[in-house]
Amino acid sequence: MKIFNTLSNQLETFKPIYKNTVNMYVCGPTVYNFIQIGNARPVIFFDVVRRYFEYLNYTVNFVSNFTDVDDKIITKAIEDETTEIEIANKFIEAFYEDVERVGSSTKYLAPRVTEYMSSIIAYIEKLVEKDYAYAIEGDVYFRVSKIEEYGILSGRKLDELNVGSRIEINKKKENPLDFTLWKKTDVGVTFPSPWGEGRPGWHTECIAMIQDIFDGPIDIHGGGADLMFPHHENEIAQNRALHPHYIANYWMHNGHLNIDNKKMSKSEGRYILVKDLDYDYMGFRLFTLSTHYRAPINYTDEVLEANVQEWDKIKRAYTQAFYKLDLAEYLDEEVHEYEHLESIKDRFMYAMDQDFNTPNAITEIQNLVKYTNQKIRQKDALDPLLSALNLFDTFFEILGLKPNVKRMTKETRSIYMEWADARKNKDFDKADRLREALTERGVLS
RNA sequence: GGUCCCGUAGCCAAGUGGCUAAGGCAAUGGACUGCAACUCCGUGAUCACCGGUUCGAAUCCGGUCGGGACCUCCA
Secondary structure, eight states: OEEEETTTTEEEEOOOSSTTEEEEEEOOOBSSSOOBTTTHHHHHHHHHHHHHHHHTTOEEEEEEOBBOOSHHHHHHHHHTTSOHHHHHHHHHHHHHHHHHHTTOOOOSBOOBGGGGHHHHHHHHHHHHHTTSEEEETTEEEEOGGGOTTTTTTTTOOGGGOOTTSSSOOOTTSSSTTOOEEEEEOOSSOOBOOTTOSEEEOSSSHHHHHHHHHHSSOEEEEEEEGGGIIIIIHHHHHHHHHHOSSOSEEEEEEEOOEEETTEEOBTTTTBOOBGGGOOSOHHHHHHHHHTSOTTSOEEEOHHHHHHHHHHHHHHHHHHHHHHHHHHHTTOTTSOOOOOHHHHHHHHHHHHHHHBTOOHHHHHHHHHHHHHHHHHHHTSTTOHHHHHHHHHHHHHHHHHHTOOOOOOOOOHHHHHHHHHHHHHHHTTOHHHHHHHHHHHHHTTSOO
């Protein structure tokens, strides 16, 4: 199992801290709006990471937070004349709906900033105690100059950073690079602290949660490529101030999703919410996995449609094999090994082992589709067909693709028999009617 | 201004030093079929350009052109 580690900038063989266990944390959303399709990329990809490790018999402890204290939430609350909690609750619920839509699991630990306020404050206090942070007029800042290796993750050097290129320089800071740990404010919801009423900065929550939940360094820390700098860089800096380790052994970052080759932009109209996506969500999932996770992926309607179509093709092969076996009452027979299927499986797993090369894994699904379609039309091929179906199940489980096929009811089965009879008797009017009925029931397509 | 990534057939996309450059979509020829759909078989590339290193490069180095990202809170 090889993973590209952003920290070392190279492929590394994965070695867990605890045997057969993967402790991983993925930076979650700030819940002030519905998520857009770019936000779905880490939601899908890290779900696949988890599924693959589980397939390899690891126990995966998956944690992903909700940032429910933030300027944007406050702005939104004021706009909607409601409270921050209401906003957060509303969009957390919406987030879970979207996660399910794209086929990812919602069963993981999802801590909220408001639940970890005391841990966050305690963490900041320790930083101040050790002189890695300083309080001034109710604000607390992290002293970046005290961390020699600042920039280790993003590969930047301090003097290369063009400070103030995007935001105004804050004169209260000793160094413009110092980042906010605690912010004094009287707008929106505030929390008491040793430095007065205010709210935490964004960069402490993840490490405070990780420290609390895992009590030490974890295996994998993931998120979007944009989080590399400054967010994850700042996490490492804070953690290094108090601990000798880097919080996580492996840092994984997914590339961005662009629309028509440009960064998503609400103001320019290039912006699609997950809930508004008017396509099959499994096709969308296939689309996001059709490019390697570290590369940028470009969204166009044309490409998504091609993936939706591809998913239909995969599903059709699976469904037809399933019903053929169901009709023959062969679904519960013992599964045997076939050389061709074994080699497809080996190549699939090899692809997954190479830093989650899902495009190549999908190629093996396509090989399996071809094999299955050949066997469907072959006589006396029920046994290899059953093995193929079984392999589909394995692949679907790992990639989180779901064809949603159920065994025929007695009624459906008798319609099927009638249809076959009608065809044999060349009663094509009747056959066409029955074909339609079977199509409606998803048996034919 | 600084840092970095990318450029493979009409489209998507693997491959990152060595057999004839995977796979899918679209297109096209054929087979199958009551019709249609589905499916299967076949057909396509000197890897942006120029130069270099090497016995050998899409893969390494330099340059040119083109696209994109990041530089304090956007996954």
